[in-house]
Amino acid sequence: MVELVWIGSAYLMGLIASSLMFPPLVGYLVAGYALHASGFGPLTALPHIADIGIELLLFTVGLKIKPSSLIRGEVLSVGGWHLIIVTVVSTLMFFWLGQQITGGLVLGVSLGFSSTVLAIKVLEDNGELSSFHGRDVLSILILQDLIAIALLAYAEDSQPTPWALELLVIPFLRPIAYRLLEASRSEELRLLLGVTMALAGGVFADYLGISADIGALLTGIMLGGHDKTEDIAHKLWGLKELFLVAFFLQIGLNGLPNQDQAISALALLAWLPLQGGLFFFLFIMAGLRARTAFVSSLALTTYSEFALITTEAVVNSGLLANEWQAIIGLAVAGSLAIAAPLNRYSHILFAWLEPVLVRFERKKRQLHLDRIPDTLGVAEWLVVGMGRTGVSAYAALHARDKRVVGFDADPTVVEAHLAQNRRVVYGDSEDTEMWSSVPLDRIKGIILTLPDFDLRCAAITQLRNRGFRGQIGTICYYQDEQEELLRLGASFVIHPLIEAGNQMAEHMLQSD
Known part of the structure; x- marks a missing residue:
């Protein structure tokens, strides 16, 4: 019974906190004080849990x-x-x-x-x-x-x-x-x-x-x-x-x-x-x-x-x-x-x-990894997010002798790609200054493989507001996501699972 009380109280207060746009943990803290005020003491096993x-x-x-x-x-x-x-x-x-x-x-x-x-x-x-x-x-x-x-x-x-x-x-x-x-x-x-x-x-x-x-x-x-x-x-x-x-x-x-x-x-x-x-x-x-x-x-x-x-x-x-x-x-x-x-x-x-x-900010800052690149060289294509999807897109462009550069927010990922002779630089997609400052004069197209939907939306919005007229390709996982991404200015949107099914069917038909 006691376990039900403190678990149920945590859920209820966490639900109220979420409805007020607070993280649920704020509700858990309030639930603890409310339980104490109601005469409930800490369970013996609670600290261990x-x-x-x-x-x-x-x-x-x-x-x-x-x-x-x-x-x-x-x-x-x-x-x-x-x-x-x-x-x-x-x-x-x-x-x-x-x-x-x-x-x-x-x-x-x-x-x-x-x-x-x-x-x-x-x-x-x-x-x-x-x-x-x-x-x-x-x-x-x-x-x-x-x-x-x-x-x-x-x-x-x-x-x-x-x-x-x-x-x-x-x-x-x-x-x-x-x-x-x-x-x-x-x-x-x-x-x-x-x-x-x-x-x-x-x-x-x-x-x-x-x-x-x-x-x-x-x-x-x-x-x-x-x-x-x-x-x-x-x-x-x-x-x-x-x-x-x-x-x-x-x-x-x-x-x-x-x-x-x-x-x-x-x-x-x-x-x-x-x-x-x-x-x-x-x-x-x-x-x-x-x-x-x-x-x-x-x-x-x-x-x-x-x-x-x-x-x-x-x-x-x-x-x-x-x-x-x-x-x-x-x-x-x-x-x-x-x-x-x-x-x-x-x-x-x-x-x-x-x-x-x-x-x-210091005028003469040290060359930290978090700096925004002053130039992308002769690159014409940009891949943001060098996970499995991003690496595949990078490799496909590179195989066609396209000048491509990758961006990723994980320093270890950047280092790993540099060790494999890929042109990858540090870039955090949530950084509004990056989208407003990174040089895009030569860039023909940008591929966004970011896993978070809100980040993809924000990136497309900032690129279009800046006046970028090149292609923007991205991914989606739900139908309503695709509609919103296209509305914001994406040139095309691909569903990874649907695309995988299409390619499997194509391979089967070619081998038939």
């Missing part, structure tokens, strides 16, 4: 990333300086308020962390986890998690075991993992393998005194690269979403603050724009464009769920008063509720603020 959800989330993230793509100069400079500045300011504030300096230091560092769960979930929902700014955000979150391990060890007066370096063994287990994946031919076996490996990585890391989340992430990275990992990530999607509901519920179920505590939490929320502004400034100083800096900063402008853990540790150690648990709980919940809808419409927000934000 939430931990499983986080481990599955980070495991699926690991499936999609390459370690080399996470090592960037701006990660250490932006992430490091942000933590240092926030720590100093927070510690001075706690000292000024009369709190114990040690507890204030630990909590100050904790408030410098961003929510890993929210940032990754938003990036994944928006399809931006593999983009340039998505990888920068993920790298900074990993850096924060590593510092968090040491901070928690200090707060709890414990430390990882000397055997923690055994985590480095995980990458060498890839041949065994690949064999298991190839042997798992049915869909349910691949799903079970993914869950097993995610939990195994978490248990192994926890045994070594390291955060289980790190172990799950490393296990995902180890398994990544196989052609069947995309299938595992797809099958784990719904499962991890269900488990993550417990994470958002338990924040509210842990307790409601009183009036004074609520005011303190609101004061902490008032500092969030300053944290976001600091991130933006540091990204700009690192040489990134205003758009990349803004979208990345927005994803990082939250208080981390890790602050809940450190707060409990310092309170139990007597370093801070008990009231801080309720204050930090509400501050974290509030930051997630505010950041979720803002990140959902981050590109629209940037379009409104672009005239102001671009003024902060």
Whole structure:
């Protein structure tokens, strides 16, 4: 009965949040507080279910990333300086308020962390986890998690075991993992393998005194690269979403603050724009464009769920008063509720603020991958989205000696194509500045193979508004999509599955 109450409440509040144009997780947070106010306490198994959800989330993230793509100069400079500045300011504030300096230091560092769960979930929902700014955000979150391990060890007066370096063994287990994946031919076996490996990585890391989340992430990275990992990530999607509901519920179920505590939490929320502004400034100083800096900063402008853990540790150690648990709980919940809808419409927000934000860009920026190309050379055809469909279109044009260049928002995809001597450059289709600035004088036609329908619509609209008169070819999956794409200005639209059926029939008739 209790399980039905909290699951049903989460659904109802998530439904209301969605109808108000908020992400469902905002409803889950409200449901947690509503259940607590109604006299329901947290279920014993709820924290454990939430931990499983986080481990599955980070495991699926690991499936999609390459370690080399996470090592960037701006990660250490932006992430490091942000933590240092926030720590100093927070510690001075706690000292000024009369709190114990040690507890204030630990909590100050904790408030410098961003929510890993929210940032990754938003990036994944928006399809931006593999983009340039998505990888920068993920790298900074990993850096924060590593510092968090040491901070928690200090707060709890414990430390990882000397055997923690055994985590480095995980990458060498890839041949065994690949064999298991190839042997798992049915869909349910691949799903079970993914869950097993995610939990195994978490248990192994926890045994070594390291955060289980790190172990799950490393296990995902180890398994990544196989052609069947995309299938595992797809099958784990719904499962991890269900488990993550417990994470958002338990924040509210842990307790409601009183009036004074609520005011303190609101004061902490008032500092969030300053944290976001600091991130933006540091990204700009690192040489990134205003758009990349803004979208990345927005994803990082939250208080981390890790602050809940450190707060409990310092309170139990007597370093801070008990009231801080309720204050930090509400501050974290509030930051997630505010950041979720803002990140959902981050590109629209940037379009409104672009005239102001671009003024902060450095005049002599470093040659970062996120720059817009000044020239496309002698290229006459452009393929946007270098997935399987895009690569096929690129190859077909190249085979006919056409001058073609490809665009893709995933840096690792760009690097892979360059290694195969394909002309591919970085380009994010959601970047309005790209469509208004990229040189199209020589371009005769553009092929859009973007998986997201809204992105295809936006790209066609911006190209036609710019005055591009060449051909625009794209794909669709539904009849109403085809009608809308043609209305916006597409020259032709192809349904991949229908086209596959037509080609199969043609081949059969030719061989008859």
